[in-house]
Amino acid sequence: MQIKIVIGTIAFMLTMMVFGYSALREPARLERFTNAELGRSIEAGGHIFANNCATCHGVDGTAEACFDAAGNQIACQGLPLNFNGLLCGEPSQRMTDMGWNGTKAAYVLTTVSAGRGPIMPTWSEQFGGPLREDQVRDVTNFVLNWESETLCAAPVITYDWPETADEFLARTDEVEPGDPTRGAELYALTYGCQACHGTLDGLVPAALGPSLLEIETDGATRVEGMDAATYVYHSILFPSDHIAPECPTGPCAGPPSAMPANFGARMGENPQDMADILAVLLGE
Ligand code: HEC
Ligand code: HEC
Numbered sequence: 195m196q197i198k199i200v201i202g203t204i205a206f207m208l209t210m211m212v213f214g215y216s217a218l219r220e221p222a223r224l225e226r227f228t229n230a231e232l233g234r235s236i237e238a239g240g241h242i243f244a245n246n247c248a249t250c251h252g253v254d255g256t257a258e259a260c261f262d263a264a265g266n267q268i269a270c271q272g273l274p275l276n277f278n279g280l281l282c283g284e285p286s287q288r289m290t291d292m293g294w295n296g297t298k299a300a301y302v303l304t305t306v307s308a309g310r311g312p313i314m315p316t317w318s319e320q321f322g323g324p325l326r327e328d329q330v331r332d333v334t335n336f337v338l339n340w341e342s343e344t345l346c347a348a349p350v351i352t353y354d355w356p357e358t359a360d361e362f363l364a365r366t367d368e369v370e371p372g373d374p375t376r377g378a379e380l381y382a383l384t385y386g387c388q389a390c391h392g393t394l395d396g397l398v399p400a401a402l403g404p405s406l407l408e409i410e411t412d413g414a415t416r417v418e419g420m421d422a423a424t425y426v427y428h429s430i431l432f433p434s435d436h437i438a439p440e441c442p443t444g445p446c447a448g449p450p451s452a453m454p455a456n457f458g459a460r461m462g463e464n465p466q467d468m469a470d471i472l473a474v475l476l477g478e
Pocket of ligand 1: 242243246247248249250271273274280288301302305306310311312313315317333334337452
């Protein structure tokens, strides 16, 4: 009798200790579980991105290197996603520009689910797209995971671009006279202008942005007091400042512009690119 009670009490205390211990450990266990689950989701999202998104948004999401199914490099049609303007800050610059009041995660998820504009497809089954809800969440987690201290510490534009194209081209210690042959290459591939604006021989028409075939004359009429070269220069650096009147599918949308906002940052790494692009578009 006595022994039974002692054994019973000990058993009870042991149970309570084990119970209490696991109760104490529960938050840590849950957190580990959540991290592991998020990790798996990001990994699955990476595969979805490589198979469905990289052709337009670039292999690393910077919209700098895009390839077709045969592995040939093509111009990127999508906006940069691995980009501080989109991912850094809550709200980020891009969310503010778009007048988005929800969270960043909801911004990415909604755009992916429903698509946007004439080129970005609808992805969620809910809207007739090919991906399940959990797959949309996975690829959203993958995109959000590009936010990092390094990405967000980098200033958006590193080069100190002067006001006008003339002032820029006068910096002869930094830039040589523009080379139109190199400019044509940058236009077609490196910066993918061609994917949206069409080829410079006029054979492939513009898809998303205005045709630039007459920009040398049209450019001078867009903004009072701005010459064509400065207008083009300014359009590349700050697409949302002035919205062109006519796009291939009707009046151009914006501001914000559907043209990527990271060319100023990218060309800042090598300002000669700007001189060469101006040369091919304007003969400057
Ligand atoms: C056929 C080309 C194409 C494909 C494929 C594509 N996108 Fe896009 N995406 C675009 C374009 C173009 C835009 C800009 C739309 C606009 O604002 O008019 C865009 C915009 C976005 C945006 C919003 C970016 C911003 O700054 O507002 C996100 C997020 C996005 N895409 C994610 C994805 C994901 C994830 C996939 C794959 C599941 C994908 N896209 C596949 C072309 C594409
Ligand atoms: C993802 C598509 C896209 C890419 C890539 C793109 N643009 Fe644009 N661009 C647009 C759209 C849309 C507009 C019209 C809205 C606006 O004015 O911002 C535009 C407007 C312009 C304009 C003003 C045109 C006018 O008729 O007033 C110029 C100049 C221009 N882009 C040059 C470039 C150059 C140069 C590049 C490459 C370095 C480039 N764009 C890359 C979509 C794009």
